[in-house]
Amino acid sequence: MEVEYRDDKVGYDPGVFEVPPLFRSPPQPLQMLKWFISKFMWYQSVLWILISFICYRYFTPELSNFQSFKIDSFFLIWLRNISIMFLIVGFQHWYLYTRKSQGSDFKYDSRWPAKKRRSFSFDNQTKDNMFWSLTSGCGIAALYEVFMFFLHANDSIGRVDSFIPTALTTVSLFWLSSIHFYANHRLLHIKPLYEIVHSVHHRNVNTGPWSGISMHPFEHLIYFSLPLVFVFIPASPFLVTFSLLYLILAPSPSHSGFHRYRFANTEIPAADYFHYLHHKYFDCNYGTILFPLDKWFDTFHDGSVKAHKEIIQKRMLNRK
Numbered sequence: 248m249e250v251e252y253r254d255d256k257v258g259y260d261p262g263v264f265e266v267p268p269l270f271r272s273p274p275q276p277l278q279m280l281k282w283f284i285s286k287f288m289w290y291q292s293v294l295w296i297l298i299s300f301i302c303y304r305y306f307t308p309e310l311s312n313f314q315s316f317k318i319d320s321f322f323l324i325w326l327r328n329i330s331i332m333f334l335i336v337g338f339q340h341w342y343l344y345t346r347k348s349q350g351s352d353f354k355y356d357s358r359w360p361a362k363k364r365r366s367f368s369f370d371n372q373t374k375d376n377m378f379w380s381l382t383s384g385c386g387i388a389a390l391y392e393v394f395m396f397f398l399h400a401n402d403s404i405g406r407v408d409s410f411i412p413t414a415l416t417t418v419s420l421f422w423l424s425s426i427h428f429y430a431n432h433r434l435l436h437i438k439p440l441y442e443i444v445h446s447v448h449h450r451n452v453n454t455g456p457w458s459g460i461s462m463h464p465f466e467h468l469i470y471f472s473l474p475l476v477f478v479f480i481p482a483s484p485f486l487v488t489f490s491l492l493y494l495i496l497a498p499s500p501s502h503s504g505f506h507r508y509r510f511a512n513t514e515i516p517a518a519d520y521f522h523y524l525h526h527k528y529f530d531c532n533y534g535t536i537l538f539p540l541d542k543w544f545d546t547f548h549d550g551s552v553k554a555h556k557e558i559i560q561k562r563m564l565n566r567k
């Protein structure tokens with residue numbers, strides 16, 4: 248059955264995108280390396296590593312403090328998470344949505360978020376997003392960090408501190424995180440879990456920087472469980488801080504709604520169109536573009552009219 252296509256794009260359209268070179272046919276490993284370094288690592292991933300290193304080195308209590316559970320160590324990490332969110336996420340929100348520094352240039356949805364909407368806590372999207380991120384988000388991430396540091400401080404798990412293994416594990420974590428995210432995200436789209444838990448995140452259709460980790464506490468529990476892999480993989484405690492700060496901060500530009508940021512005459516890549524399409528269409532793009540599991544599980548939306556038609560057609564068939 249032919250489906251009528253209604254063009255409901257009202258903002259910036261970055262066009263159709265492809266899977267990374269390694270997953271094309273035929274695979275292009277050298278192109279993949281170039282893509283990984285120049286598009287994936289530079290600049291956002293490098294920034295998350297750098298920020299995590301500074302936080303781990305200068306703003307995290309010494310490991311010896313975690314031999315037993317101390318409430319003040321937990322609060323210090325919670326406070327650190329809140330502060331870094333205000334700095335990084337708050338800046339993006341202020342620059343793009345309060346000061347409107349680049350107007351709606353590069354904005355996927357040219358409408359600005361509604362000021363008053365009953366579907367949000369406090370009837371306001373920004374307040375709702377900040378509340379869930381700073382309370383449950385930063386708090387549950389801090390709990391995981393305390394728990395993992397407790398295991399490290401008591402030598403209950405393996406530890407490798409030298410530079411090369413740490414660097415390799417740091418890079419591998421992006422891939423692990425992609426698989427972990429796809430698996431838990433698919434689970435959260437199963438009906439009762441979606442309605443009770445994941446719908447808190449999906450209140451945000453026209454997303455902003457604060458929407459990134461605006462989630463139900465149960466989703467935070469699953470989403471921030473990534474560092475538990477280090478119970479099985481010996482690694483530096485830095486990887487614990489890094490994995491959690493990466494999960495806290497990386498979703499802020501990716502949900503910002505702006506494909507590129509403009510600072511004076513410089514433009515840099517910002518939002519993740521792949522995940523924007525998930526918020527827009529809801530039943531596609533569950534994972535990340537780095538490891539395109541969606542392609543293999545037939546839930547890939549590349550931003551084309553053809554993919555749009557297919558998704559509408561699939562929905563109609565499922566309804567029958």
Ligand SMILES: [Zn+2]
Pocket residue numbers: 432436445449525
């Ligand atoms: Zn979802």
Ligand SMILES: [Zn+2]
Pocket residue numbers: 448459502522526
């Ligand atoms: Zn999202």
